[in-house]
Amino acid sequence: MKAFARLLDQLAFTPSRNAKLTLLREYLGHAPDPERGWALAALTGALRFDAKPGFIRKAAEARLDPQLFALSYDFVGDLAETVALVWPARPGANREPELPEVVEALRTASRREVPQLLERWLDALDAAGRWALLKLLTGGLRVGVSARLAKQALATLGDVPVGDIEEIWHSQEPPYGDLFAWLEKRSERPSADAPGRFRPVMLAQAIDEATDFARYDAADYAAEWKWDGIRVQAASEAGQRRLYSRTGEDIAAAFPDVMAALTFDGVIDGELLIFNKGHAAPFGDLQQRLNRKAADAKLMARFPAGIRTYDLLMDGAEDLRALPFAERRQRLEAFIAKLGSDRIDLSPLQPFASWDELAALRANPPEGDPQIAEGLMLKRWDSIYEPGRPKGPWFKWKRDPHLIDAVLMYAQRGHGKRSGYYSDYTFGVWREDANGDRSLTPVGKAYFGFTDEELKRLDKFVRDNTIARFGPVRSVRADKDFGLVLEIAFEGLQRSSRHKSGVAMRFPRVNRIRWDKPAREADELPTLERMLD
Amino acid sequence: MAGFRQLLRNTPEGLYCPPGDFHIDPVRPVPRAIITHGHSDHARSGHGAVLATPQTLAIMAARYGADFAEKSEAASYGQRVTRNAVEVTLMPAGHVLGSAQAVLRWKGMTAVISGDYKRRRDPTCPLFEPVPCNLFVSEATFGLPVFRFPDASDEVAKLLKSVSLFPERTHLVGAYALGKAQRIICLLREAGYQKTLYMHGAMDSMNALYQADGVSLGPLAPATGAAKNALPGEIVIAPPSAIADKWARRFADPIPAFASGWMMVRARARQRHVELPLVVSDHADWDELTETFTELKPEELWITHGSEEALLRWAALNDVSATALEIAGYEDEDE
Ligand SMILES: [Zn+2]
Ligand SMILES: [Zn+2]
Numbered sequence: 001m002k003a004f005a006r007l008l009d010q011l012a013f014t015p016s017r018n019a020k021l022t023l024l025r026e027y028l029g030h031a032p033d034p035e036r037g038w039a040l041a042a043l044t045g046a047l048r049f050d051a052k053p054g055f056i057r058k059a060a061e062a063r064l065d066p067q068l069f070a071l072s073y074d075f076v077g078d079l080a081e082t083v084a085l086v087w088p089a090r091p092g093a094n095r096e097p098e099l100p101e102v103v104e105a106l107r108t109a110s111r112r113e114v115p116q117l118l119e120r121w122l123d124a125l126d127a128a129g130r131w132a133l134l135k136l137l138t139g140g141l142r143v144g145v146s147a148r149l150a151k152q153a154l155a156t157l158g159d160v161p162v163g164d165i166e167e168i169w170h171s172q173e174p175p176y177g178d179l180f181a182w183l184e185k186r187s188e189r190p191s192a193d194a195p196g197r198f199r200p201v202m203l204a205q206a207i208d209e210a211t212d213f214a215r216y217d218a219a220d221y222a223a224e225w226k227w228d229g230i231r232v233q234a235a236s237e238a239g240q241r242r243l244y245s246r247t248g249e250d251i252a253a254a255f256p257d258v259m260a261a262l263t264f265d266g267v268i269d270g271e272l273l274i275f276n277k278g279h280a281a282p283f284g285d286l287q288q289r290l291n292r293k294a295a296d297a298k299l300m301a302r303f304p305a306g307i308r309t310y311d312l313l314m315d316g317a318e319d320l321r322a323l324p325f326a327e328r329r330q331r332l333e334a335f336i337a338k339l340g341s342d343r344i345d346l347s348p349l350q351p352f353a354s355w356d357e358l359a360a361l362r363a364n365p366p367e368g369d370p371q372i373a374e375g376l377m378l379k380r381w382d383s384i385y386e387p388g389r390p391k392g393p394w395f396k397w398k399r400d401p402h403l404i405d406a407v408l409m410y411a412q413r414g415h416g417k418r419s420g421y422y423s424d425y426t427f428g429v430w431r432e433d434a435n436g437d438r439s440l441t442p443v444g445k446a447y448f449g450f451t452d453e454e455l456k457r458l459d460k461f462v463r464d465n466t467i468a469r470f471g472p473v474r475s476v477r478a479d480k481d482f483g484l485v486l487e488i489a490f491e492g493l494q495r496s497s498r499h500k501s502g503v504a505m506r507f508p509r510v511n512r513i514r515w516d517k518p519a520r521e522a523d524e525l526p527t528l529e530r531m532l533d
Numbered sequence: 534m535a536g537f538r539q540l541l542r543n544t545p546e547g548l549y550c551p552p553g554d555f556h557i558d559p560v561r562p563v564p565r566a567i568i569t570h571g572h573s574d575h576a577r578s579g580h581g582a583v584l585a586t587p588q589t590l591a592i593m594a595a596r597y598g599a600d601f602a603e604k605s606e607a608a609s610y611g612q613r614v615t616r617n618a619v620e621v622t623l624m625p626a627g628h629v630l631g632s633a634q635a636v637l638r639w640k641g642m643t644a645v646i647s648g649d650y651k652r653r654r655d656p657t658c659p660l661f662e663p664v665p666c667n668l669f670v671s672e673a674t675f676g677l678p679v680f681r682f683p684d685a686s687d688e689v690a691k692l693l694k695s696v697s698l699f700p701e702r703t704h705l706v707g708a709y710a711l712g713k714a715q716r717i718i719c720l721l722r723e724a725g726y727q728k729t730l731y732m733h734g735a736m737d738s739m740n741a742l743y744q745a746d747g748v749s750l751g752p753l754a755p756a757t758g759a760a761k762n763a764l765p766g767e768i769v770i771a772p773p774s775a776i777a778d779k780w781a782r783r784f785a786d787p788i789p790a791f792a793s794g795w796m797m798v799r800a801r802a803r804q805r806h807v808e809l810p811l812v813v814s815d816h817a818d819w820d821e822l823t824e825t826f827t828e829l830k831p832e833e834l835w836i837t838h839g840s841e842e843a844l845l846r847w848a849a850l851n852d853v854s855a856t857a858l859e860i861a862g863y864e865d866e867d868e
Contacts, residue, residue, distance in 0.1 A: 013808045071843045072679045085679035
């Protein structure tokens with residue numbers, strides 16, 4: 001995000017067209033793929049989010065005293081800039097997000113998830129990064145870069161006539177991997193209908209259990225399990241084989257085993273998984289293969305990757321995206337059967353007669369792979385393949401989050417509006433040592449999920465029961481006879497060598513405060529270990 | 534213990550200490566003045582007797598001539614001087630060369646008048662020294678939470694990056710002649726920039742003073758008198774008022790830069806037609822201000838010149854007893 005933020009900053013202050021060109025060429029020549037492609041799309045308006053600024057102000061006022069915020073806003077005059085400047089950084093809380101991560105998350109997040117994502121990113125970024133993020137989010141980059149100027153910069157980058165770029169521009173899609181490959185003389189000029197190019201993916205909305213089931217008829221939907229891998233698009237057209245992440249990042253280099261299996265002509269949509277004798281392995285196994293530049297034979301033998309397909313976008317040269325899901329599904333089944341690959345299989349449909357029956361299946365998945373699924377996917381039989389996240393045709397229905405009872409061990413002072421309160425909580429569960437002695441081991445940290453009223457009570461509890469202080473951190477009394485139990489909700493659990501407990505939680509938050517529960521009855525580490533993904 | 538207002542009070546001339554019978558940084562001529570540092574809104578000519586650090590006295594003499602006051606007395610950092618019953622000590626404020634906090638001790642009470650200050654390292658002057666006190670009088674130039682300055686070295690790195698990206702253009706850096714200019718020069722040297730730096734004539738006397746005090750600035754040359762399209766690829770340092778002036782037109786397609794805490798806010802940079810804002814400040818930012826208050830925990834905090842309102846709000850939220858002093862005569866620091 002740093003380089004992109006810096007570019008936006010400079011473009012905003014640079015009036016001269018020539019200087020803008022220099023800045024653009026410099027950035028596009030140095031930033032990695034797919035970051036520069038997304039940056040280009042954001043600058044030229046091909047990528048827009050148009051979030052309403054209201055929630056941004058709300059988020060800021062939750063972190064900073066509203067009166068201080070108002071004084072600041074008065075002085076600065078621009079909402080996004082004010083928030084970017086006053087946001088109290090929480091260094092070390094999170095890793096600074098990269099532009100492609102942000103784009104991917106925003107493209108797939110539901111409206112409700114955006115504020116939480118935003119807060120985490122704002123915590124990790126510096127002021128320039130926060131400004132860039134907020135401008136990107138609200139669709140107000142306005143740094144004086146036209147599509148024409150961007151094409152000009154690309155032309156100087158590749159030392160080609162700008163007309164050559166314009167001729168193929170319409171056939172290129174963010175993040176423009178093929179375009180850069182050509183400009184850097186790594187490949188031929190892409191043709192207007194480039195084989196193997198990325199097709200923007202269709203995404204599902206999270207279902208709202210309270211309203212959606214009443215609104216939609218179960219007979220209109222197909223159900224399948226939601227696999228816990230990563231969404232990929234595999235293309236094999238006119239000899240061009242490509243493997244894309246859902247944002248169009250080319251991830252082929254890390255998966256030569258999958259690439260070798262793309263012995264078809266078409267474009268498939270599916271989940272990248274590690275296969276263990278034809279069965280899906282947990283996400284942790286796939287992680288061994290992710291974010292690598294290459295893969296060696298040993299790693300591939302231990303963690304063989306494959307694709308569980310759920311859609312067919314191109315069958316040979318025929319574009320199926322305008323066909324209804326029911327028809328695409330039939331074509332997909334035939335396509336996969338004909339392929340007969342042990343690395344590319346079919347995500348089976350889960351038959352059901354009513355929403356109630358499906359709810360029961362979700363709570364108690366059948367034997368086999370569905371047991372480690374993340375939940376269910378619902379797809380309207382008549383849905384065409386529509387890029388983005390349309391509301392209605394596709395839903396995801398995740399399993400309920402994991403819950404554990406943990407004991408509050410440490411508390412740290414918060415920021416902004418919470419600066420006077422101990423609002424960041426480290427919690428632990430019981431672990432038994434070789435002598436059979438039980439002690440608490442920290443397993444995570446949570447700083448939201450409670451109301452302001454609850455925060456006040458938590459803060460008082462921390463102050464009343466402090467046993468030691470280290471800078472801004474207080475150690476709170478927590479032993480078998482006394483301690484505060486927090487019910488923690490989290491999305492997943494992975495092994496981690498960086499944590500003393502050996503596990504790391506995804507998105508932990510305080511679900512309930514168990515003032516009533518004795519500390520000794522909190523959960524034990526083995527309980528947690530059984531929840532490992 | 535006597536009340537703080539017996540030791541220190543606000544008058545039309547500025548802060549006045551009745552038992553010691555002297556003013557601090559007065560804005561009008563007075564018989565006896567203590568001057569915290571050489572910036573023109575704090576250090577004015579025409580007083581009777583002036584007490585200041587030797588560096589500040591030298592700066593005043595360079596600016597106003599040797600007869601800037603009837604009488605001057607130098608006090609080094611930490612040296613105790615008595616004025617009637619009041620013991621006065623000047624302690625480093627970390628703002629510019631010679632800048633000091635005035636520490637007043639009287640009847641078991643300690644008052645610290647910070648003058649302008651910052652808490653960050655500055656290669657051109659010693660670090661601010663916190664002094665435990667009952668009353669702390671703080672500046673508030675950047676007393677809003679929007680001011681959280683980045684590392685000055687990162688800002689200088691931006692300048693050098695731009696110089697390498699636009700080798701055919703002159704980078705014209707606006708910097709206040711006392712303090713900011715020399716700090717920027719030293720930061721450039723620390724970043725490995727060894728080439729000659731070109732100076733507007735207004736920088737010369739202060740540069741010479743810093744060098745005489747042992748601050749090494751490396752090779753400098755005058756920028757004035759250069760031909761048309763002069764100094765491509767070079768860095769020129771000039772007073773902020775000169776960068777958008779006719780004077781700037783002699784250089785090769787100049788990129789106007791400005792080193793100031795105000796550059797944190799985009800509208801401020803645009804107002805001045807700055808194309809390369811560099812957030813480098815010699816004042817404490819919001820965090821430095823509030824952290825200083827937290828560290829010193831004075832019984833009473835007086836806030837002067839700047840954005841008092843937000844700091845008063847902070848004080849209220851943090852149970853600190855604070856008052857805003859309206860001292861006339863200090864403008865938005867052109868820092
Ligand atoms: Zn000053
Ligand atoms: Zn001042």
